[in-house]
Amino acid sequence: MSSAEPWTPVGPDIESVFVHDPDPLHALSEARVPAILLRQAYAPTQCHGLIRRFIERGLMRAPDDPMAAAQDPRTRIDIGTSLGNRGADKEAFLEHAIGTHELFNTLFDGFENPVKIIYDALSTLAVGKQVKVAREPDGRLYGPAIFRVHYGGHTYRPHIDHVVLREKRSQYAVSRFQHQFAGVICFQNDSPDGASTQAILHRCLWTPEIQPYIEAGTFHEYATEHHIDHYRVDLAQGDLYFFNTRCIHEVPAVQGRNPRIVLATFIGYSPDDDDVYVWS
Numbered sequence: 001m002s003s004a005e006p007w008t009p010v011g012p013d014i015e016s017v018f019v020h021d022p023d024p025l026h027a028l029s030e031a032r033v034p035a036i037l038l039r040q041a042y043a044p045t046q047c048h049g050l051i052r053r054f055i056e057r058g059l060m061r062a063p064d065d066p067m068a069a070a071q072d073p074r075t076r077i078d079i080g081t082s083l084g085n086r087g088a089d090k091e092a093f094l095e096h097a098i099g100t101h102e103l104f105n106t107l108f109d110g111f112e113n114p115v116k117i118i119y120d121a122l123s124t125l126a127v128g129k130q131v132k133v134a135r136e137p138d139g140r141l142y143g144p145a146i147f148r149v150h151y152g153g154h155t156y157r158p159h160i161d162h163v164v165l166r167e168k169r170s171q172y173a174v175s176r177f178q179h180q181f182a183g184v185i186c187f188q189n190d191s192p193d194g195a196s197t198q199a200i201l202h203r204c205l206w207t208p209e210i211q212p213y214i215e216a217g218t219f220h221e222y223a224t225e226h227h228i229d230h231y232r233v234d235l236a237q238g239d240l241y242f243f244n245t246r247c248i249h250e251v252p253a254v255q256g257r258n259p260r261i262v263l264a265t266f267i268g269y270s271p272d273d274d275d276v277y278v279w280s
């Protein structure tokens with residue numbers, strides 16, 4: 001996957017994306033670009049207001065509350081339904097997703113709906129396709145998106161996300177899609193500008209040959225040896241990015257005073273499928 005051509009994202013707004021490529025999701029499926037990066041897709045003031053609401057409603061703990069941290073030592077708190085974490089029990093997963101739809105029906109009242117921001121951007125990018133919340137053939141819906149709150153020390157080591165290639169969840173309708181992407185809004189960085197923890201995308205699509213390095217935690221050595229390029233996605237609050245989750249990616253340990261908060265989705269895409277499914 002390394003080549004002489006630079007590997008840089010397209011953006012910073014939808015119009016510029018289309019100047020670069022008439023079919024941006026297809027380009028992403030082939031990892032020709034590391035990401036589609038839409039700056040200031042959601043207003044930082046709205047992020048602040050919603051985070052305050054999450055804390056007031058007890059959906060996440062306040063950053064400088066040592067008592068709460070002692071009672072609840074989790075370094076990741078989800079507001080939403082994660083297929084990755086809950087998918088082993090399909091009935092329980094779909095049941096939990098009903099609760100998330102109910103919660104999200106009113107959670108954003110008085111604010112612009114940030115989930116809609118992701119779906120609207122994706123609908124424009126997915127030329128000629130229908131973007132839908134992922135569903136089973138009987139109509140039951142997956143969670144539409146998830147807030148992930150990451151406290152100090154939380155790390156995503158080099159990995160991929162793919163319901164078939166990694167999670168092996170063939171019992172879910174989303175397994176029909178060839179490609180999986182993520183669409184993520186930065187709700188809060190862990191530190192002020194410049195010093196914050198940011199995701200790193202490697203110019204390397206997963207193959208079975210790479211799996212042993214991922215499992216052994218030696219992907220960085222592999223990448224150095226094979227001159228694999230990478231792109232660090234420096235996000236500001238309110239920025240939205242889409243990337244191919246079959247590219248090896250990571251988020252180094254959160255270190256700042258604040259939790260790193262994202263609104264995240266996964267996206268199923270096949271070039272010849274009229275539907276694009278979104279879930280979390």
Ligand SMILES: O=C(O)CCC(=O)C(=O)O
Nearest residue numbers: 156161182184199262264
């Ligand atoms: O938090 C992020 O920016 C990306 C996390 C991640 O690994 C993913 O969404 O697949």
Ligand SMILES: [Fe+2]
Nearest residue numbers: 160161245249
């Ligand atoms: Fe991931």
